[in-house]
Amino acid sequence: MIALAHPILSFLAGLSAVSAADCSFKGIELKGKVQFVESFPDIKIQYVDSFPDIKVKFVESFPDDCGEWQVVESFPDFKVQIVTSFPDVKVQVVDSFPGVK
Template sequence: INRDGYFKNIRLSGRVRVVDSFPDLKVQVVSSFPDLKVKTVDSFPNDIGEWQFVDYGEDFTIQFVDSFPDIRIEFVDSFPGVC
């Protein structure tokens, strides 16, 4: 993840759909040493690390994995962003 919050030319904010196969990103949820702190929001996911989970109309897709992730995230209530 670069300092601007991009990974593989994907801006890590916006509307996110969880899929079971062929994701844009494989994500592992951790409780320490994340690459990105994620705050879930109901609307206007404009800042890096703000994700709105949707069923359609997504900006990118993710798959939750237990090993070999593209990025590691930690869910937070405040101060989302690149670690």
């Protein structure tokens, strides 16, 4: 029975929880104003150099497109916590062409 679980776990591990159709994670749009927190995040992210779930561009204003994030200290659209393992979403920071493939 354990042998059957490995292919299923491998398949599930390869699936991204980020929806490319609406640029969201569990109903949270991955654009807009973001606040970085140490606890009680909406999303746990891990920075990666390759194979991201989403490419993010940090902007100073008008974070209206998928993958555009504006860092704020209050009134965020969503809160994130940076982790080094077991992230909800893997993020690659880019200077251009943000979004989900």
